Amino acid sequence: MQVYRDLAADVRSILGAGTKIGYAADWSEYFGHQPADGSGDVFFHLDPLWADPEIDFVGIDNYMPLSDWRDGFDHLDAAEGWPAIYDRAYLQANIAGGEGFDWFYASAADRSAQIRTPITDGAAGKPWLFRYKDLRAWWSNQHFNRPGGVESATPTAWAPQSKPIRFTELGCPAIDRGTNQPNVFFDPKSSESFTPYFSRGWRDDAIQRAYLEASYLWWGEAANNPVSAVYGGRMVHVPECAAWTWDARPYPFFPELTDVWTDGPNWRLGHWLTGRLGAVSLAALVRHLCLRAGMPEDRIDVTGLWGAVEGYAIGALESPRASITTLSRHFGFDAVETEGVIRFVMRGRASVTTIAPDDLVSTHEGDVLELTRGQETELPQALKWQVARADEDYDAALVEARRITVDTTRIASESFPMAVPPEEAERRCRRALLEAWTGRESAAFRLPPSRLALDPADVIRLAHDGREIEFRLVSVADAEARGVEAIHQDRASYDLPPGDPRAASLTRPVVFGAPDAILMDLPQLTEDQPAHRPFVAAHAIPWPGEMAVFRSGSSDGFELLTTFGSRARIGVLVSDFWPGPTARFDLGNVLVVDLLSGTLESVTDLALLGGANALAIESAPGIWEIVQAGAAELIAPGRYRLTRLLRGQRGTEGAMGNPVPAGARVVVLDESIASLPIAEADLGLPWNWRIGPASRPVSDETYVATSFTPEGVGLRPFSVAHVEQPWRRPRTPGDLTIRWARRSRALAADNWGTGEVPLAEEVEAYEVEILDGPAVKRTLAAASTSVVYTATQQTADWGAPLGPVDPLTVRIFQLSALIGRGAPKTVTLTF
Numbered sequence: 122m123q124v125y126r127d128l129a130a131d132v133r134s135i136l137g138a139g140t141k142i143g144y145a146a147d148w149s150e151y152f153g154h155q156p157a158d159g160s161g162d163v164f165f166h167l168d169p170l171w172a173d174p175e176i177d178f179v180g181i182d183n184y185m186p187l188s189d190w191r192d193g194f195d196h197l198d199a200a201e202g203w204p205a206i207y208d209r210a211y212l213q214a215n216i217a218g219g220e221g222f223d224w225f226y227a228s229a230a231d232r233s234a235q236i237r238t239p240i241t242d243g244a245a246g247k248p249w250l251f252r253y254k255d256l257r258a259w260w261s262n263q264h265f266n267r268p269g270g271v272e273s274a275t276p277t278a279w280a281p282q283s284k285p286i287r288f289t290e291l292g293c294p295a296i297d298r299g300t301n302q303p304n305v306f307f308d309p310k311s312s313e314s315f316t317p318y319f320s321r322g323w324r325d326d327a328i329q330r331a332y333l334e335a336s337y338l339w340w341g342e343a344a345n346n347p348v349s350a351v352y353g354g355r356m357v358h359v360p361e362c363a364a365w366t367w368d369a370r371p372y373p374f375f376p377e378l379t380d381v382w383t384d385g386p387n388w389r390l391g392h393w394l395t396g397r398l399g400a401v402s403l404a405a406l407v408r409h410l411c412l413r414a415g416m417p418e419d420r421i422d423v424t425g426l427w428g429a430v431e432g433y434a435i436g437a438l439e440s441p442r443a444s445i446t447t448l449s450r451h452f453g454f455d456a457v458e459t460e461g462v463i464r465f466v467m468r469g470r471a472s473v474t475t476i477a478p479d480d481l482v483s484t485h486e487g488d489v490l491e492l493t494r495g496q497e498t499e500l501p502q503a504l505k506w507q508v509a510r511a512d513e514d515y516d517a518a519l520v521e522a523r524r525i526t527v528d529t530t531r532i533a534s535e536s537f538p539m540a541v542p543p544e545e546a547e548r549r550c551r552r553a554l555l556e557a558w559t560g561r562e563s564a565a566f567r568l569p570p571s572r573l574a575l576d577p578a579d580v581i582r583l584a585h586d587g588r589e590i591e592f593r594l595v596s597v598a599d600a601e602a603r604g605v606e607a608i609h610q611d612r613a614s615y616d617l618p619p620g621d622p623r624a625a626s627l628t629r630p631v632v633f634g635a636p637d638a639i640l641m642d643l644p645q646l647t648e649d650q651p652a653h654r655p656f657v658a659a660h661a662i663p664w665p666g667e668m669a670v671f672r673s674g675s676s677d678g679f680e681l682l683t684t685f686g687s688r689a690r691i692g693v694l695v696s697d698f699w700p701g702p703t704a705r706f707d708l709g710n711v712l713v714v715d716l717l718s719g720t721l722e723s724v725t726d727l728a729l730l731g732g733a734n735a736l737a738i739e740s741a742p743g744i745w746e747i748v749q750a751g752a753a754e755l756i757a758p759g760r761y762r763l764t765r766l767l768r769g770q771r772g773t774e775g776a777m778g779n780p781v782p783a784g785a786r787v788v789v790l791d792e793s794i795a796s797l798p799i800a801e802a803d804l805g806l807p808w809n810w811r812i813g814p815a816s817r818p819v820s821d822e823t824y825v826a827t828s829f830t831p832e833g834v835g836l837r838p839f840s841v842a843h844v845e846q847p848w849r850r851p852r853t854p855g856d857l858t859i860r861w862a863r864r865s866r867a868l869a870a871d872n873w874g875t876g877e878v879p880l881a882e883e884v885e886a887y888e889v890e891i892l893d894g895p896a897v898k899r900t901l902a903a904a905s906t907s908v909v910y911t912a913t914q915q916t917a918d919w920g921a922p923l924g925p926v927d928p929l930t931v932r933i934f935q936l937s938a939l940i941g942r943g944a945p946k947t948v949t950l951t952f
Contacts, residue, residue, distance in 0.1 A: 122169050129175040141361075143180040144170055145289035148304075151181045152259050155251065161270025163250055165277045168264055172278035178358065182290040182365075184304035185254055187215040187332060189235070191319050194471060194612060197235050204470040206298060207327055207427035212335035217345070222254040232318065245272065256286060257347060260356050282349040285358040292365030293332035295397065296390040297323040300332050307390045316390075323618050324389050324544060326397050327428045333364055334402065365392050372396035373512035377625045389622060396512065400429040403452055407445055407465055414441040416463065425466035428452055431511040432540030451506075451537050453552055453615065455578040466578050468556075469615025472591055474575070475582040482567040482602040490585065495561035501533040504557075506550045511540035513625040518543045520620065522551040524558065547620025555614035562609035564592055567602040575603070580610055635825045636661035636668065637691055637717070638812040639788060640797075641737060641745055642834040644771035646790060648868055652835035653804060653939075654796045657812065658689035658788045660717050665814035670797065671824075672808045679811055679819050687793035690719035694787060695760065697780040698738065703769040712736075712750060712763040714787045721753040721761045721789070735770065735790040736763075740778035747773045747790065772839035772866060775944050797831070801939065804833040838882060838935035838943025839864040841906070847952045854922035857910040859889060859901075859950070861933055866943075886936040891918060891929070892947075925952045 125144060132142055146167060154166045171179050189198055190206040203211040220226070224237035231238070242248045249258030263276040293303040294317070302317035316322050337359065340346050346355045368375060372395045376385035388395070404423035411421045435444055449455065453468045481489045503523040509515040520543055541549075564583060568575065575581070577597055582589040592607035636659045645652040659668050667686045671679035692714045701707035714736075724733045729751045737745040751765030769777060778785075788794070808831070813824030843862040863885070864870070865878035889908050891899040898918045901908045910929075912922045923929055929950045934942040 122166070125170050126173045126175070129170075129173060133175045141177040143176055143178040143287065143289070145180040145182050147182050148185050148253060151179065152253050153250065153264075161267065163267035163270075165264040165266060165279065168277035168279040171284065172280065176284070178284050178361075179260075179286045180289040181286060183288040183336075183362075184290070184292065185216075186220050186300065186302055187212045187335065188298065188300040189215075189220060189318075190298050190301060191235075197237075199471065202471065204425075205427070205467065206300065207331045207467075209331065209335050209338070209424060209427070212300060212331060213339045216336065216339050217254055217257070219254075222252045257356065260286060261347070280351070282351045282356070285349070285352070285354055286356055287358050288362035290365040291333070291336060291362055292392045292394075293329045294390055294392050295324060295326045295329040297321045297325045297328070299325065299328045303332065306387075306392065308387050321618065322390070324542075324622065325619075326400075326542070326545070329392075329394075329397065330400075330402060330429050331427055337362070364394060364398070366394065367398070368393055368395040370395070372399075373625055374627060374629070377512065377627050378629070397429070400431040400511075401433075402426075403428040403430055403448065403454075404465075406430055406433060407448065410441040410445050411463065420462050422462050422464040425464060426452075426454055427467065430539055431542075432509065432515065434538040436538055447537065448539075450535070450553070451539065451541075451549060453549065453556065457577045459576045464576075464578075467615075468578075468593065468610070469612050470580050471612070472580040472582045475584060475589060476566075476568070477584045480568065480572070482569050484567060489566065490583075491565040492585070493563045493565070495563075497528045497561075498531070500527075500529055500557055500561060501531045501554065502527055502529045503532045504550050504554045505532060505534040506546060506553075507534070507536040508539060508541040508543070508546045510543060510625065512542070513627060515540060518546065518623070520547040520550050522547070522554040524554065527558075542619075543623045544619040544621060548617050551617055551620075552614055555611065555617075559611045559614060560608035562590075564607045564609075565605070566607075567604050569602060570599075572603055575605075580612075581607070583607075631663050631665070633661065633663065633665045633814045633817070633823045635823050636665075636813065638668075638825050638827065639689075639691065639786060640810060640827065640829040641788065641794075642743065642832050643737060643745055643747070643790075644773065644837075644866060645835040645868060646735075646771070646794075650796045652866070653801050653831075653833040654799060654835065655829075655831045656794050657685070657797055658691060658794050659685075659812060660689055660691040661814075662718065664688045665816060665823075667815040668812060669815035669819070670795075671811045671819045673811075674806070674808060676809060679809075681819075683795065683798055684815050685795035687795070688718065689793045690716055690721075690789035690791070692716040692759075692787045692789075694738070694781060694783050694785045696783050698778065698785070699780040700777040701766065701768045703774045706751075707766040707768045708764070710766060710768075712738075712748065712766060713756075714761055714763065716759050716761065716787075716789075718759075719789065720755075721750070721763070723752045723754075726751060729765075729767065734763075737788045737790055738781055739786045740776050740781040744776045745773060746776035746778070746781075747771050772837075772864070772944055775840065799831060801833070804831050804940070806830065833940050835866070836937055836940050837866070838937050839866050840944040840946040841887070841933050841935060842946070844931075844933065844946060844948040844950075847950055852952070854924050855912045857915065857923065857929075857950075858907055859910060859931060859933075860907040861946070863906050863935065882935070883938040888934045888936060888942065890932040890934075892932055893918075893930075923952060927952065 129142055151167060154164045156162055170176060188206050224239050226232040227238045240248050240251050242250060249255040261281050263281055264279045265276050266273045293299045294306060296307060296316060298317050298320040301319060305315035305317055307316050308314045340357045340359050346357050348355055370382060375382050376388035379385040404426040407426060408421055408423050412418065454465055455468060456463055456465050478489060483489045503521060505519060505521045507517055507519050510518045575594060577594045580591055580593050583592050591610045591612065593610040594605055594607045596606045598604035638659045641656045643656055657670055667684050669684045670682045672682050673679040695713040695715055698712055699710055701710045729749055734750045736748050738748055740746050747770040749767040749770055750763035754762040756762050807828060809828055811819050811824045811826050813821060817823050841861040842864050845860040847857060863878065865881045867879045867881040870878035885904060887903040889901040889903060890897045899914060901910060915922045931948055931950060933946045937943060
């Protein structure tokens with residue numbers, strides 16, 4: 122116990138004096154320890170903690186039983202006249218009474234036989250020591266330990282009425298007769314799975330609500346919750362009592378999405394309030410409708426109603442009475458005016474009296490009792506009810522009850538504008554069908570004025586022909602004698618099992634985040650795509666279906682440019698990627714990438730040379746090398762090892778990094794890459810871009826903003842090739858002819874059968890820079906694939922014509938009429 126007290130002190134030092142600190146004790150231990158070992162020991166073992174100055178309240182996880190309901194109607198609680206387990210007065214009578222207060226079961230056999238042993242303390246006269254429900258006595262008295270059954274002379278540290286009680290947990294499972302044993306939990310996967318005593322294992326949301334309503338309302342009454350003379354507050358601090366349990370997971374996706382939450386199946390019979398507490402109680406709804414009709418609140422009695430409505434829609438112009446009638450038909454209750462009050466009561470109650478033939482008054486014609494049995498053909502063979510499902514976007518659900526061996530084929534259909542669990546709706550539909558068939562037997566008789574206490578909706582037992590039959594009164598007409606009309610009732614029809622549960626078919630909401638979007642200036646990739654246009658690639662999970670691209674020249678006024686619908690395969694480099702050879706296979710480097718989604722696979726050399734498995738690798742911001750991979754090996758989820766590489770494809774050999782660092786972006790170049798439809802006049806302008814789901818406005822947070830200036834890389838001439846070395850030809854110092862081979866950015870140039878590649882430019886033109894380290898000595902212009910560097914120019918630049926020991930570095934550009942210089946080719950010439 123000292124460890125708990127030390128812990129409380131540590132928590133206080135962290136949270137400070139403004140935080141209320143307590144300990145949540147189980148309802149079976151908070152009041153003391155009385156081992157069933159014959160020792161007679163009674164110890165208030167938690168009193169040192171309750172009395173500790175760092176503990177602000179007595180915490181109790183309250184799962185005390187509030188009922189002892191059994192099958193049938195002959196068990197003790199039903200015999201005492203309680204109408205049903207849901208009756209609030211019945212449950213509240215067991216909060217400070219019943220099991221754990223007045224009596225206990227000494228064994229499982231006693232519980233089965235309902236042999237109740239009174240809770241006493243013999244001559245000591247303190248039975249409250251053994252009553253875990255007697256909060257008032259425990260809270261307001263001094264506590265004396267009894268080692269060996271002998272009471273100590275000095276009390277424990279607990280000071281009467283010194284601290285409030287809080288129910289740190291208060292709850293009941295949504296299972297049949299859950300109030301018999303609220304502390305158990307049904308979970309087939311657990312070895313500690315139990316159903317409450319005498320439960321039939323049915324789902325029952327109504328009993329959970331009845332338990333909580335009875336508890337909160339009872340403790341909210343001043344007569345049941347005394348005021349402390351020490352701290353001036355109530356014994357039970359109701360505002361801080363916590364109902365167990367509310368789940369932050371969204372209903373109905375929890376519990377239906379069992380692939381996301383594996384404990385979803387436990388919700389059905391468990392303590393969860395999620396999806397249940399949001400319903401309105403039937404009693405509150407009927408009271409509200411009565412108030413809308415203008416009835417005074419003190420003339421409305423709804424204490425005889427129980428159950429809840431998950432949703433109720435009044436879809437037409439109708440009176441509150443019509444709305445209540447619909448509820449009455451669905452739930453099975455009656456309204457009766459008695460003693461100036463409109464009283465609403467559930468059907469299926471026990472009889473209040475027995476009427477013998479001698480109690481009846483004869484009519485003028487001499488008849489004492491008239492019994493009528495309706496024709497089967499006037500009754501429905503089946504009932505079909507349509508309701509809404511709160512766990513399935515309020516979609517319609519149809520339930521049916523049917524009788525088999527009857528001489529009728531009538532089918533009655535009804536639609537109820539309310540949300541109901543289908544299994545509960547099926548139970549009520551069966552009840553309504555049984556009501557119709559049981560109620561085909563009606564009685565009409567007269568009673569003397571001495572039977573004034575009987576009201577419509579009361580149930581009587583009518584003795585007739587040697588047997589007693591239950592009848593529910595439907596109307597009473599007072600005159601010289603009380604004219605009564607009644608229908609036969611079968612009480613068992615009001616205690617039916619629910620239907621089979623139905624799994625909900627939910628439409629999952631798709632939550633979009635900002636995509637990974639990449640804008641790229643790349644060479645022309647296909648013939649049907651204009652060469653000057655840049656590309657966009659985007660990736661998102663989940664994929665919103667279509668992405669929109671907006672642009673603006675400023676920070677506002679964004680206009681839609683295009684949309685595209687394919688998710689790109691985007692990834693990152695796992696390790697550094699080094700430069701390699703071009704125009705042949707790079708068999709030395711390995712490219713390892715992590716893809717966010719999608720796959721890669723190996724291809725044949727023929728497919729590779731046809732353009733397959735192309736990837737763009739960002740070696741520097743905005744600089745992309747195009748690489749193709751012949752072999753792809755999956756080495757981890759989403760991770761590929763790519764080999765047999767072709768480097769610097771489509772004229773991007775100048776974009777190789779040395780190295781490209783790990784983490785660099787990689788985009789697989791396929792049909793998911795969208796071309797941006799910009800004009801050539803837009804090149805070189807610094808646009809602002811926003812990219813996001815096309816179903817959302819451009820201002821939505823799911824859009825990613827970026828700046829990007831398209832440069833028209835697809836129009837840039839490739840670098841030249843095969844620059845001829847002077848040493849390959851005999852020469853003497855003098856004029857130097859620099860020769861090279863032209864390359865073409867046109868896709869048609871990749872045809873090995875042609876001798877000369879297409880020009881792809883308006884005119885053929887080149888510039889050759891003569892370099893001295895980083896400085897440019899001279900720029901030569903050429904209209905063909907050679908240029909002459911004259912001896913005079915050499916002398917002017919270097920002091921003499923270049924000889925065998927004088928290397929020369931040159932940089933060659935092919936020119937474009939639209940964007941100027943193309944990719945450079947830098948070569949050192951030797952003589």
